[in-house]
Amino acid sequence: SYAGRQEVGPFHKSFTSVVGPNGSGKSNVIDALLFVFGYRASKMRQAKLSGLIHSSHGLESLDSCTVQVHFHEIYDTSGPNEYEVVPNSQLMISRQAFRNNTSKYFINNDASNYTEVTVLLKERGIDLDHKRFLILQGEVESISQMKPKALNEHEDGLLEYLEDIIGTSKYKVPIEEASNQVEKLDDERSEKLNRVKIVEKEKQSLEGEKAKAEAFLRDENILTTKKSLFCQRQLLECKNNIDIATEAVNEWKEKLNDEQRKHAHIIEETKKLQDNVDETSQEYNVIKEETEKIRKQLEKYEKEDIGLQEKKKHATNKQKKLIKTLEKDRASLSATKTSIKYHEEDLVKRERELGQLEKLLQNQEAGLEKIRQSLKGKTEVYSAQIEEKQKELAPWTEKINAKQSNIDVLRAECEIIEEKTRSIQSSLEQAENEIITIEETRNSKKIDIEAAMALKEKLADEVKQIERKLKNNIALHEVYQNNLKDARQKASEADIQLKQAESRGVVLKSLLKLKENGRIKGLHDRLGNLGVIDDRYDIAISTACSALDNIVVDTVDDAQACIEFLRKNNLGRATFVVLSQLASMNMGKIDTPENVPRLFDLIKPKEPRFAQAFFNVLRNTLVARNLEHANRIAFGRQRWRVVTLDGKLIDVSGTMTGGGTKVMKGGMSSKFVSDITTTMVAELIRAQNRCEEKWRELQIERQELENELERKKAEIPKVDLDLSKLKMDIDSNKKRMSDAQKRVIELRQRNKLNPEDSRKMQQLQSAISKLTQELENLKTHPALIEQEIKDLQQKILDVGGGKLRSQKAKVDEIKEQIDSHNDRITTLQVSKTKAEKDIIKLQNSIEKSENEAEELSLEIKQLEEEMQEKTLESREIRQKARQSEDLMEKRREELEKIQRELDSKTEIINKIRTAEVEIKNRLEDNERHLTENQLRYDHWLSLYGKLSLHQINGDEDYEPEGIELQTYTDDELWAINKENLKKEIDELEVLVEYRQHEEEYRSRARDLEEITASRDAAKKKYNELRKQRLEEFMQGFTLISQKLKEMYQIITMGGNAELELVDSLDPFSEGILFSVMPPKKSWKNISNLSGGEKTLSSLALVFALHHFKPTPLYVMDEIDAALDFRNVSIVANYIKERTKNAQFIIISLRNNMFELADRLVGIYKTNNMTKSISISPENFITILGH
Template sequence: MARIKREGKSASTITKTSKKNDEDEKTHKKDDENLADSSSEEDLRAEIRDNLDDEDLLNMEIPAMPELVMATNGSSERLMIFSIEVENFKSYYGKQVLGPFHHNFSAIIGPNGSGKSNVIDSLLFVFGYRASKIRSKKISVLIHSSAGRENITSCAVAVNFQKIIDLEDGSYQVVPGSQFTVARIAYKDNSSKYMYNGKNMQFKDIARLLRDVGIDLIHNRFLILQGEVEQIALMKPKALNENDDGMLEYLEDIIGSSRLKLPIEKLQRKIELLQEERSGQLNRLKHAEKEKTEAEGPIQHLINEMRIDNGLTLLRNRLMSVQNELNIEQEKKDSITTELERLKTRQQEVLSLQNIRNEEHNRLRSEFETAQKIYERCKSDIDSLKQAQSKKKADLLRLREKQESVKKDISKEIKKIEEYECVPEKSGTKIAEYQAILDDVEEIISQKKALVDEKLGELERDTMDLKHEKKMLEEELGKLSLDEDDAISKLTLAQEEFQLLRSEEAKERKRLVELREAYDNAINSLKTKKSEVSKISEILPKVEEELMKIGNVIDSKRTEENKLIEQVRICRIKFQQKSQKSESYRSQNSMMKRLMAAKSSGHIPGIFGRLGDLGAIDEKYDVAISSTCGALDFVVVDTVETAKQCVDLLRRENLGIASFLALNKQEKLLPYMTKPKHTPENAPRLFDLIHVSDPKILPAFYYALRDTLVADDIVAATRIGMGGKERYRVVTLKGEVVETSGTMTGGGRSEKRYKIYIYLLYSIFKPLYLGRIGRSVLIDTTKDSVNEINDLRKELEDKEKNLCNLREDIQKLDVRITTLETDYERLKRNEHSLVNDIASLEEKIHNIEKLLNEQQKKTDSIVASGQAAIETAQSNVAKLEKGELTSFKYFRDKAVEAADQVRECVARISKEIQEVYDRIVGPYQKELESAETKKENASKGITKEQSALNNAQRNINKAKSRRNDLEADLIEIENSLKDIQESIESYLTNLEQLEKIKVQQKVQMDTNEQCMKEAIGKNNELDIEEMDLQKNIADLSRSLVEQEKIIQNLLVKVENTESKFFHNFLFFFQISSLHLKYVKCLDRLPENLRTVDDCYDASLKEALLLEQQYFNDIKEKRYIVDSDDELVVRVDNLPIFTQGEVDLFDVQEIKFNLANLEKQKHAKIININDLQEYVKKLSRYDRELEALSAISQKRDKHRQFCEKLRKQRMNEFMDGFTRIGVALKELYQMITLGGDASLDLVDSLDPFSEGVSFGVRPPKKSWKQITNLSGGEKTLSSLALVFALHHYRPTPLYIMDEIDAALDFRNVSIIGHYVKDRTKNAQFIIISLRNNMFELGDRLIGIFKTYDCTKTVTIDPALVHKKVKMFGMMCLAKTRLQDVTPEGEEKGNNGNKKKDSKSSDGYQDSKNSFATGGEQNSDGSKEIEGIMRCVKRIKL
């Protein structure tokens, strides 16, 4: 069924009390303004797609599966419609009650045009359907407007609901307190309002209440309108667009899985956007990686040079520490002396400051009190202005409402003018039409009238005897009625007189009681309000105190939050640093393990292993070979093909980069490797000192070392390498290398290097390249940091959890303080309102007291004056009841009985006359009346249109005059609005000025108060400081003596050293100018740049240790490199030596090490720009990588959530789909006696892609498409689906309009019996014209129309059947009585006895009594008895 849009209401139109109904009717919105836009759902989806970036889809709330409103077996309570009350709705005039309806099957029957479908329209009206769906153009057309009733201004429909529980005997029990009524009232101005249990309510609230009890006004499954039943089966498998409904959407709405459709669409769109964003980010990452790789040029040389500079700095630091120690001690002495003098001076200053601060404190107190007075005065003025401003704003709001009302009235008048101007043309056309009708019916009336007159003469002849008999009975009935009335008139008159006297006294007494109740209520209300004011006065201080406490707690918690945020930030940085470091080690170790695993599994058998692990050497030569052989980390393989396989494996599994050495390419080195070699001074080759277990590995070592010799020190190495005819590459035991070119590692000194200040920051260095050979298992450096990383992770989680809890506490406190502030303002308003109410009540009580005293006097006067008259009237009534009336009692009872019998006879004779009339005159009279009715209607129409034509100009002038008056009122209102607005602006200006003064004084008060607190605190501090100064002066005096002794000892040491060397050296350097240099972001550089092959001797070990210690201590690793930032930093972390350590220094050894390091310096100038450019590219690469990781993670989370919802939707739909399909098959087979029907998925893999098809095989036919079925077959298919859906998800009531129109006799009976027998757990209200259907109804609602007004009658077939049965038994008894000849005797006027017969003497006696008027017996008893015998005869 197609969805039907409904009316909505704005929250601003909700009415609160019945006293405001008149105002509410003016503010009702027009139906056309409240209609839902047909494209609202599509616009909503578009808006959702636009807001996907701002919506947190992962945390969106998924609606729960809708619950059943009633049990499928009918055991629980369910809703039913008890009755429908309509008033002036469409064809119903006045107030009509439809019902009560049966709790199972109620049928609505009636002729065509009687108003049956208006019952459905009344329900649609209450359920919020717009006018076009109720077969009307606008709401006002729904108001009844038959001839003579055109002035009705409103219509109303009320539907009475109740919840019931079905009992086993077929009856039901009403759930206590479950009855409720939903009503809607429409007015002439096309406005309407909704009511719930007599109270105004917004339609959306009513729809929600109805949905909770099982009436879904969105999908309307309970309502099948005329002609809609076939449309259910004809729905397409899936809707063509979002605004249509198909079988898939229809079933999904009922099953409940449609609630997941919109969340899934939002997630899918979000995933598409994230995938597009990730693709773009991946391209940016590849570009950044390419730029970074291209820039890895001279960075390694720069790092090596900076490392050597740091070593030189440390050696210079040692030299200068000796002289600096003496300077430091001298400075200490000078500082002690200076500090001693300063403390003494400070002591005098403190004493004078104490006196000054006391005077300042007194001055601040005086200023504070002055500012406080001004502040309080401003606060009072502001409150007064705000009250005046609130009053003006209320006036402004009232005038604006009046302005809008006047504008609406002007629009209405303009519309009326336009309508009146069109009247002449319309009325002229209608008058011509009516005149044509008059001409046609005049001839018909003349013809029919003659026939009717002729038939009336015939009627008069046939009914002459009956009329004569009726006349005699009516005359006698009149006489009996007079006797009856006379008998009771005296008593009635006396009783009325008595009641009149009593009512006047009761009225005054009631007025007195009402005044007393009003007085008591006012007193109680006054006490209650005074009690409330007292309670509010007690609560307000507590609320203020709690507000202040919570404010202090929030301040402290925010301070704690800021500290905790900083701790979390620091902890997170440490954790990231450790994790990245650990990951680098894990990556390297995992790479080697993976390669060896590939060898063990046989996938790559040609791998031998790491070159350093394949050989061993004496520990004496470990430093030498580790320093000079960079190929020890190469992976040895048998062939080049094996190396390619390894590279592919590393690339495929993203394990990193490695260098490979193929043995088949080193066979050419075998002659050189085995050839005997005569070396200078018989220096050994490093190659010959290596031991291997597999000789075929030796070519790999020879490739890495060639003929490198080893010497004891640098002097011997120079001599051996450069002294002979053939030059050799020589390495010392300390790792110093002399190349064949004559250069040594780190040689060449630049003249400008002292002018270049490069500040290095090393990240984490791998352990020194020592021990790279001779060990079968590498040391796993990550083991030591695993526990530390876990601890950092736990600490970070704990801190983040604490921060989250703290923020939740702050949020709760913010909510609490907002609630308290709202409560405080509400209490203040209530207090003010209660004070006003108390004053009003006190005045009201005073007025009531005055009225009460006056009423008491008036009541006493009436009671005193009327007591005698009341006693007299009461005595008369008693006399009549006991005396006079007693003599007539018997006669009155007999007269009443006789009159009733005569009335029955008159009614029977009248009925016989009417039957004869209907037989003879009726057919012609109806045709005559029809023609006269048409003539009368045409005459009325002409009169009406002529009246409208005559009044058109007058109405136009009246409307124009009204419009001019309203426009004048509008101008006056706008002028008033302008004046009030100016007053409000004036109040605002004054308020702003007062607020500024108030704030200034508040600031002055706070400042003075703070200054007073500071003055007091400072005075206390001065007292403490004075005591501390005295103690410090004594301590410094003792320290000065000890310092002079230390200086004397150092002077002796300096004089014994080479003073000339120190003088020349310190000329160029001062210890304060020495700094270690570190490069920012060095830890982020690739491994091959940070671990260069330098020759580290003992002089650099201390520098390397300091660098590693500094890196471990820094808090920030990540930097954003800007154009203005320096890439190097100068660090003052040089070691500070104690006096004992300085005494152990060997100056000669320090000088030697300085010279050795300076030789390792290269002459090439370092270009810092290269490093700057590289770091920028590296930073960009890291940012792009992090962005890619974040986008990928976000996309994967949305994918998982979307897949979860898709599976949930699929499972829920398929479960309901299977159950509905089974029920459909069973029901269709039962209804059609052998047919078959099924619901099938068009796409069995995805039901939501192509939808659901509905296939049917009618009995003794093949499977067919729904569109190829006959009308009856379509109806049966749709009803089978409706009943199957009811079996799956029951609906408490169904309203169906002529669903059997296309069915034959047999199928109507089947459907009717199914509704009768199989649906006991629901209420069916069915409009039907087929007796096979409505005869099965548990209750019949008859609809008929007379005089253009629809009326209704309710019939209970069970009750009628019972009465018919009883009537049949009575008829049988009468028939048996007539078979026996009645025998009896009656006494006539002459006292003789006669035999009873058809012309009985009793009957004749009665006729004689009628003729004589009952004069033969004074008390009339015989007359009455004769009449009763006559009536009995006639009835028999």
């Protein structure tokens, strides 16, 4: 409402009252302050900032509005109006709003922003967060009506209101963070504690085993000696195996080199043949592609040639018709010219004869007149009457002749039009006959097209059938190729197994001969041959069970007999499994991790009694898919021995062996060796040959089908070419038919007479009819006169006698001849005129036809030249096509010949490679055996080097005395039962496991201690923050509560008010209650108080908070509205006397309030523009006093 520049104030340092009538703009004083303090337009009762710009009559176009608020700090002195300004403390904050709803901030006229302004005001003590400096109209009692505690984080309760003023709200975020940290560390500690308990439980579960192990460890040095013995035995076996494998590797290498040298020339020939096949095949494909391109080019030329032929044919037919028309027109022109000549001659003749007749008529009429003169006296009367009658008849005769002449001319014109129609009718008949001919030709071509389409469909069906057969052939070829590969593999494997059975090691072969001779009945076979396992587990069983090469016997005596035989004959060494000495063990099914199979359960023993032997060497070894799977199973809560399908072995101790590029396999077959016989091998070879024969038949059939397919596909383009020709003929016929039909339609329209001729014909016929009627009417009247003349002439003739009659007859005859000549001359003249018009038309038609004929001749000549050019080009392309096809056929024959040679060589190579594969397999097996034994030798040598005697843990008194690791002889080592020794060593592994669990327990316990310490530290910090918050809050709360009681008692003169905690143990849980006891009344809830009581309660709280934390500025809008005059005076006096340390600006209409103010700011409005005036009542009273 303020227009122009208005200055409100200055305000008093303590108590200023703003007064003025309603609607004058008092509240705009507060709005101006809020505007500068950064409030939105909605807080100033406007929708947009532009609504704040003054817009009274005559000032509607103002662009902006600006408010400046001036501050300075003072040193207060004793006088009511006296103070000293602190040097350099002046501060001016302003804000400018624009029509586009934007605004700018300024601090001391320097551009600033909202953030800087609000931060500066907060630093100077103005509470912009809770607006304690501002109490608007009707809001004063809302302070006392706050809830004890906010329901959510977006609201404020009395607790939050006081906590912000006291300053303890700063602890909220650190306390919450500390609480979250404590909770997080509690979770981590619980996890660590659970782990410690689990490890402790595992450790305790091993206590019994530990005690047993410690008891056994008193003999550990002896067992270390056993380990030494075991390592020496392993080293001996490895060395022996290395020697055997080295010899075998050298032998198989030599065989492989001999085989490769022997067949090197065949392989080289096959390679050259393959290169030749590839090269010829590439050449064939290139020629084939080139031939296809030439064919397509030839087809293109042939199509173009057909198009040219059709164009020539069409042009020729058109030329023939044009020539025929031209000849006809020329003949018509000649005939017309002849007829004109005839008409002219006849006309001349007639006119000459007419002249002669007219002269003769004059002579005869003179003779007749002479006779009449001689009879004048007798006939004068009659003659006079005749003359009068003739004079009377003459006009009528002249009219009749004129009419007749007009009728003759009109009839001649009708004849011309009719003659034109007859000519068109003839042309129409010719055009209709031509349509019939074209239709017959088209039907014939359609039949040819249907035949060609049927042939094409037949070829397409044949191509599909051949492609289907070829597809089936390829599928069968692939099946038989795979079958052949499988048959070759099976035959090769069977042959290898048979040869292995026949070429067993010297040791096994010699011992089995003893069995056959009946010398050692308890000897069975190699352990690996006494059971079968699926090929899938071949690598796993070969890796996990090194004892598969051990020889199984019934008793110790059988084993001793075998050893003795080998020693006497110096055949080498062997390891024996004695069935009678095997301990009875539970081989039943067990529960395994993730239900993986046990290797032992996958073996099918040849006899049930051999199962114990397999279990003795395998125990509970499990099979895993891969190493990851194996690790998961092996290192669970229970340790397992696990082998993977690809040959990696994890022992119970955790050591891992196997793997690498070469794996162990062949230790056990999927069939018993005795099942493979020479007959079975022969049958497998025959099956292989049958497969190979069928495979070759399919290959030959495939070649034939491919050739047939190529021929059929080559025929289809030819049929397409014929179809193309026929379709072009059809298209040409369609064009001819279209032209003929158009001509027929045109001729029919012309035959029907064009509108002009038709209209002219109708006009002529109408005119002829009219003239004829007029002629008949004219003839009616002169007929009587002519009859009278005839009667008079008859009377004259009667008077004149025969001479007069004779002369009269001559004159009449001559007159008739003259009339006849006149009629003929008229007809000749009309015909001549018509003929002259026809000549002009015929000449134009001939000229047009000659021009068209000339154009057609040029077109035909051009087409012939193009056809000749195309013929020459197509002849060259056809020649190229023949040459290319001949070359392609030649290359195909060469390719087939070379392919047959290659197939023959490939068959030989396959047999060679089968033999080489067998040798390579043997070589690889021995190389792998050699490598594995070398690795095992190094492994056991390393372990042997680490063995030493040591003091038993927990027994300080025990010391090994005089015990040294013994070195054994080879015979002593061969006589040892390795499996029993290994079993004794494995039992000691439980101590290692216990120590691992113990170490894990200690580690987990350390982790638990660390996390517990962290948790305790975080908890301590959390509690300290909570304690500090509580202490500071309670200190401020107590002071505010005391001041509230004091303020309320002063304001109400005897009442009581209290702030009390809902939960005395935790003020922050439930919040704060504001209870009031007005004078002479009981304690009441705020909600049950009257409006004035609520206002007094709220003001008491505001003054108490001001005492606790003063705010430099308060702006209050009609806070006394709900108070009676007594309470207004009390509040006004309190503000006057007790609030010297703040600047109160109070808008009031109550004289009890503003009369006590130190300064009055009057607000008034004139011409819709607000103005203000400031006065000091004290000075005003002084002036009045004077």
